[in-house]
Each structure stands twice: as structure tokens, then as C-alpha cells.
Amino acid sequence: MEEPVVKLEGLTFTYAGSETPALKDINLTVRPGEFVTVTGPSGCGKSTLALCLTGFIPHSFDGVMEGKVIIGGRDTRTCTAGELAGIAGLVQQDPESQLCTLNVLDEVAFGPENICLPPDIIKERVKWALSAVGLSGFTDRLVHTLSGGEKQRLAIASVLAMRPQLLILDEPTANLDPRGCREVLSVIKKLHQEQKTAIIVIEHRLQYLLPFSDRLILMEEGRITADLQPQRFHHYYPTFKVKVDQEQCSAGSSFSHDVVEGPAISEKPLLAVEDITVKYEQKIALKRISFSLYPGETAAVMGDNGSGKTTLLHVLLGICKPDQGRVFFDGEDITGAGVSRRARDMGLTFQNPNHQLFERTVIKEARLHSHFLAADLEQSLKRVEQLLERFDLSSYREQVPFALSLGEKKRLTFISVLAYQPPILLLDEPLVGQDMERLELLLGAINEHRRQGGITIMICHEPPVVKCCCQRVLFFEDGNLIFDGPTEEAFNELARRGRDEYLPQSCFAPEAVKGAMMGS
Incomplete structure (x- = not known):
């Protein structure tokens, strides 16, 4: 039998300043060619495990590590992360944190160059890796001009180019559109089959992974609680197997029985956009976009990575100035208004929560927006306390926000915006990093906002969530708004156009979605 590429014995790790271990007595063996999926609640230690597997712990993070971590036959206590680079490759939760060059070509070539591969081999690997993630035509693009999903693909390509024995991906589909998700996982599957690479994927979106996973590891509170075959997974998380009730989830059903069309509530829209166009250098990011939203509407913004979705939210808040067009709030033209003026009425959560964390403690961060807006x-500060408790962050109130997991950071930024009750919520992929329980909490809060007459504009790559909780869909393609209308009509139109990847899947936690939207 081949020697394992991963062997963990009694691994326990406690971060400096913490009394509770992030990992507790982890024992794990992974052999060459195995495909292992790791899942569990947000903050249970999955990302810490990934850092241990690549040698960043114990060398780059302060804390106390007990037990043994052997990767490719090397003990990580005596072998640095740099020395493990050709053996183990990690794509982190936050792809921007590992991008270090100015353009796409240099980024993918950086790793192979640093292990002194011949130029012709480097060229071949770069070409293959970019093609694998759908970025073949991006070689000269500057990294800072890429969308969040494109940056995630680039981070994956840079690790693929190293051809490691062990590939670790920490929520690799988090910022990917459905098509990109399928393409990237197809490449990972091919790499696994053809090169016998050992692969460990940390994910909440399991519907894409279960068909080709060899093992499924469940974690909770820093421990491995189950290590099983995927076909047994439904005994532990049955919500993944329940089919979406098409009648209940469809527009006009019992899940939206109290939703009233906007014009019936108000004769004029609360938010209107007219002929918005935005250009970035030589690229047109948005092309003559117009739409109106009324009180009590939750609108999903959908489309491929790089189609203009995030740019739209930035235009609405005033972060990005349009080249032409106007924005109206409650009938007032606010096109010339600054961010500080608009922020009283619109609360934005960024795709990358690290971009809006400023304070030294969680409680100060949660209160920050309220103090200004x-x-x-x-009353707003009282809501902060209630929301921290509701969203399972009260125990972290004195911790540094950057020490939280990705899912916890996303919830923290959501709390800071929700607490001061702006009429319009602008949410850029708020569901990223959330387990099923927290997904239900987030959707419940969005539904409460809708019931109170608020508008939510949510960038979302989860069609089943959109089907159950959104009344409108704005679908973008290459900067064009190609569809704006009721959710059910949107899915019919996407089916007609052959965009099947954007149609609801039956295996994405429908019970959690339905429970949240019913106010349970």
C-alpha cells in the first residue's frame, strides 16, 4: 500500500490569545489519489485544518500545536510552508490574500518560476492552468481589474500550475457563478482521475462534490465527528436530500403569500436606475441599465462572473461613478450625492468582507455603522446586541474581526449594516461561507426586512435560494441587463436560453430555505 500523503496524529492547535483549541485531537490519513470533502458549521476549524496541512501552522501563525502533521513524508514542524510548496498547494477562502503580482500571466507563472522549472515547462503549465479555469484570454489583464469570481479562478490556476501531490481547496466555489463552479470542479475531478492527485476540498455547497468524493469528513467544534462514504451522508444531514417543493417555492405560493407587488404598496418606486453606463479602461462594465424597485421587493442579481453585478451595487451606493445615467431614491435624483449621503438609505456588504473591517474588536465593528448612520x-446599539446573539457571534465580541472565519466575517458585516435599518440592503454574495443553520438565519433576516417594506438587492449564485426568497431577478450578461422580471418568469427565460446551470437544483438545503422564508 502506498504511503499516505497526509498523516495527522493527535493534532491539536490553539491560537495565541484563545483559551479554546481551534482543532482538537485530529487523526486523519489521506492516501495518493483520494478525493476527500470536508464540511461542517461555520467556524468549526476547517480552514485551520487547511493551514496545518500546508505548514502555515505552526510557522506563520502564533499558537500552540500538539501532535504530528506529516505531509508527503515530511514533518511540518521541521519543514516550512515554502519547502512544502511543490508537495501541497492551498487555495484559500479569500483568494485575494494569495495574489501577489500585477497581471494574470505573472501570477500563474510565479510558483513554477520559484521552484526553478525550465521556461518551456512553465509556459506549458501556465497555458494549461488558465485554460482549465476558463481564463485563457486573460493573460494580460491586470489582477485588480478582475471580478471576485475571476480572482478566485486565478488563485486556483496559480496552484494548479504547481501540480502538487496534495491539492487543498478552501471553499473554491464560494465566489464562482454556477457555470464557473461546474467548470472548475470538472478540472479538479480530471486532475484527480488522470494524475492521481490527492485532493481535499472544504465546502458547504456539496451538491457538486458528492458524486465524485471518496470520503466525506464532518467537523464540529474543532473535532472530526464522522468520516464516511458519501452515500451515507444523508443520515447526518438529511436536508440536502429533500426535494424542493415546486408549488410552495414558486412565486405567488404560500412562501410569498404576504408579498404584494410594489405598485400596490406605493405608486412610485423607492429605487430607480435610468440608463446607467460604466466603463473601466477599455471594458464597458454596465451598458445602459434601467430598472425600478418598489417597497417590499427582494431582487436577486444573477449572471456570470465579470458580468457587472458588483459594479451595479457600487454605482447604487456611489462608490463607482457612472459615465452616464441617473439614480433615484424615493423620487429624488441622488446621482450627484456622495457615499456618506447615500449610506443612510443604502447599506452595502462587500463580496470580500475584509474590505470593510476596520475596528479591533467584533463588538466595535458591529456598532461602527450605527455610530455614523x-x-x-x-435603539440601533440594542439591535447590535440582539443580532450578535442571533447570528452566533456574541461569544467573539472582544476578538479581532480578522480572526473570524469567512462565514463569520460575512455575518458580522451583515449585522453592522442591518442594525441601523437602512431602507435598502445591497448584499454582495451574503451566503458565502454559511452552513445550513446560518443560511436560514440570514434568509430569515432578509425576509423580515422585506415584510417591513425594505428592499434587498442580493447578488446570489444559488438558484434554489433565489426561487424561494426573491420576487425579482435581474440577470446580467457582459454588462447588459438581459432580463428583469418575476422570479418564475426569469427561470423560464433562462431555460429557454439554455442556461440550465442557473436553474434551481433539488439538493441545496430547501428545508432551511423554506423555514426561513416562512418565518420559523
Whole structure:
């Protein structure tokens, strides 16, 4: 039998300043060619495990590590992360944190160059890796001009180019559109089959992974609680197997029985966009976009990575100035208004939560928006306390926000915006990094906002969630708004256009979605 590429014995790790271990007595063996999926609640230690597997722990993070971590026959205590680079490759939760060059070509070539591969081999690997993730035509693009999903693909390509014995991907589909998700996982599957690479994927979106996973590892509170074959997974998380009730989830059904069309509530829209166009250098990011939203509407913004979705949210808040067009709030032209003026009425959560974390503790971060924007500060600060408890972050109140997991950071930024109650929520992929329980909490809060007459504009790559909780869909393609209308009509139109990857899947936690939207 081949020697294992991963062997963990009694691994326990406690971060400096923490009393509770992030990992507790982990024992794990992974052999060459195995495909292992790791899942579990947000903050249970999955990303910490990935850092241990690549030698970043114990060398780059302060804390106490006990037990043994052997990767490719090397003990990580005596072998640095740099020395493990050709053996183990990690794509982190936050892809921007591992991008270090200015353009796409240099980024993918960086790793192979640093292990002194011949130029012709480097060229071949770069070409293959970019093609594998759908970025073949991006070689000269500057990294900072890429969308979040494109940056994630680039991070994956840079690790693929190293051809490691062990490939670790920490939520690799988090910022990918459905098509990109399928393409990237297809490449990973091919790499696994043809080169016998050992692969460990940390994910919440399991519907794409279960068909070709050899093992499924469940984690909770820093421990491995189950190590099983994928066909047995439904005994532990049955919600993944329940089919979506098409009648209940469809527009006009019992899940939206109290939703009233906007014009019936108000004769004028709360938000209107007219003929918005945005250009980035030589690229047109948005092309003459117009739409209106009314009180009580939740609208999903969908489309491929790089289609203009995030740019739209930035235009609405005033971060990005349009080259032409106008934005209206409650009938007032706010096109010339600054961010600080608009932020009283629109609360934005960024795709990457690290871009809006400023304070040294969780509690100060959660209160930050309220101090500047709340109409009633006392009530807003009370809501902060309630929301921290509701979203399972109260125990972290004195911790540094950057020490939280990706899912926890996303919830923290959501709390800071929700607490001061802006009429419009602008949410850029708010569901990233959330387990099923937290998904239900987030959707429940969005539904409460809708019931109170608020508008939510949510970039979302999860069609079943859109089907159950959104009344409108704005679908973008290459900067064009190609569809704006009721959710059910949107899915019919996407089916007609052959965009099957954007149609609801039956295996994405429908019970959690339905429970949240019913107010349970």
C-alpha cells in the first residue's frame, strides 16, 4: 500500500490569545489519489485544518500545536510552508490574500518560476492552468481589474500550475457563478482521475462534490465527528436530500403569500436606475441599465462572473461613478450625492468582507455603522446586541474581526449594516461561507426586512435560494441587463436560453430555505 500523503496524529492547535483549541485531537490519513470533502458549521476549524496541512501552522501563525502533521513524508514542524510548496498547494477562502503580482500571466507563472522549472515547462503549465479555469484570454489583464469570481479562478490556476501531490481547496466555489463552479470542479475531478492527485476540498455547497468524493469528513467544534462514504451522508444531514417543493417555492405560493407587488404598496418606486453606463479602461462594465424597485421587493442579481453585478451595487451606493445615467431614491435624483449621503438609505456588504473591517474588536465593528448612520443610536446599539446573539457571534465580541472565519466575517458585516435599518440592503454574495443553520438565519433576516417594506438587492449564485426568497431577478450578461422580471418568469427565460446551470437544483438545503422564508 502506498504511503499516505497526509498523516495527522493527535493534532491539536490553539491560537495565541484563545483559551479554546481551534482543532482538537485530529487523526486523519489521506492516501495518493483520494478525493476527500470536508464540511461542517461555520467556524468549526476547517480552514485551520487547511493551514496545518500546508505548514502555515505552526510557522506563520502564533499558537500552540500538539501532535504530528506529516505531509508527503515530511514533518511540518521541521519543514516550512515554502519547502512544502511543490508537495501541497492551498487555495484559500479569500483568494485575494494569495495574489501577489500585477497581471494574470505573472501570477500563474510565479510558483513554477520559484521552484526553478525550465521556461518551456512553465509556459506549458501556465497555458494549461488558465485554460482549465476558463481564463485563457486573460493573460494580460491586470489582477485588480478582475471580478471576485475571476480572482478566485486565478488563485486556483496559480496552484494548479504547481501540480502538487496534495491539492487543498478552501471553499473554491464560494465566489464562482454556477457555470464557473461546474467548470472548475470538472478540472479538479480530471486532475484527480488522470494524475492521481490527492485532493481535499472544504465546502458547504456539496451538491457538486458528492458524486465524485471518496470520503466525506464532518467537523464540529474543532473535532472530526464522522468520516464516511458519501452515500451515507444523508443520515447526518438529511436536508440536502429533500426535494424542493415546486408549488410552495414558486412565486405567488404560500412562501410569498404576504408579498404584494410594489405598485400596490406605493405608486412610485423607492429605487430607480435610468440608463446607467460604466466603463473601466477599455471594458464597458454596465451598458445602459434601467430598472425600478418598489417597497417590499427582494431582487436577486444573477449572471456570470465579470458580468457587472458588483459594479451595479457600487454605482447604487456611489462608490463607482457612472459615465452616464441617473439614480433615484424615493423620487429624488441622488446621482450627484456622495457615499456618506447615500449610506443612510443604502447599506452595502462587500463580496470580500475584509474590505470593510476596520475596528479591533467584533463588538466595535458591529456598532461602527450605527455610530455614523443610525437615526436612533440607542435603539440601533440594542439591535447590535440582539443580532450578535442571533447570528452566533456574541461569544467573539472582544476578538479581532480578522480572526473570524469567512462565514463569520460575512455575518458580522451583515449585522453592522442591518442594525441601523437602512431602507435598502445591497448584499454582495451574503451566503458565502454559511452552513445550513446560518443560511436560514440570514434568509430569515432578509425576509423580515422585506415584510417591513425594505428592499434587498442580493447578488446570489444559488438558484434554489433565489426561487424561494426573491420576487425579482435581474440577470446580467457582459454588462447588459438581459432580463428583469418575476422570479418564475426569469427561470423560464433562462431555460429557454439554455442556461440550465442557473436553474434551481433539488439538493441545496430547501428545508432551511423554506423555514426561513416562512418565518420559523
